[in-house]
Amino acid sequence: MDRKEFILKAGQGAAFLFLGSCLQSCSSNSSDIPTAPQNVNFTIDLSKPEFAALQGPGGYVYQNGIIIARINESSFSALSQTCTHQGATVQFDAAAGHFHCPRHGSNFDDSGNVINGPAGSPLQKYNTSLDGNMLRIFS
Numbered sequence: 001m002d003r004k005e006f007i008l009k010a011g012q013g014a015a016f017l018f019l020g021s022c023l024q025s026c027s028s029n030s031s032d033i034p035t036a037p038q039n040v041n042f043t044i045d046l047s048k049p050e051f052a053a054l055q056g057p058g059g060y061v062y063q064n065g066i067i068i069a070r071i072n073e074s075s076f077s078a079l080s081q082t083c084t085h086q087g088a089t090v091q092f093d094a095a096a097g098h099f100h101c102p103r104h105g106s107n108f109d110d111s112g113n114v115i116n117g118p119a120g121s122p123l124q125k126y127n128t129s130l131d132g133n134m135l136r137i138f139s
């Protein structure tokens with residue numbers, strides 16, 4: 001095997017390995033994705049330090065598999081934190097005003113609807129109710 005042939009074969013091998021790992025990580029197996037929380041009913045106290053991020057618009061926290069974001073002074077959004085594409089944890093992008101999955105770039109509105117994929121299904125949405133400092137999240 002001469003040098004040129006060696007380089008060509010090494011390049012083909014590297015391309016094969018890269019393609020294989022990409023196909024494995026890019027394929028979607030919905031059975032591996034945790035399901036959205038069901039029968040949800042809990043309350044959080046916004047005055048507690050662990051929920052301080054929710055004291056102002058744009059902040060968000062995770063609780064019981066749910067991302068809870070303060071959209072503005074008077075409204076919250078509570079969605080399953082698990083991206084419906086491949087199960088990554090979504091974030092709230094306050095500047096953009098939507099929920100964002102950092103793994104492949106899906107975006108969701110504050111009702112959980114897909115703005116853009118690759119996710120093809122919405123995030124489960126939960127109800128919220130604020131009474132003083134007590135925020136209830138429920139199905």
Ligand code: FES
Pocket residue numbers: 083084085086087088101102103104105106117118119
């Ligand atoms: S896991 Fe792929 S976009 Fe969220």
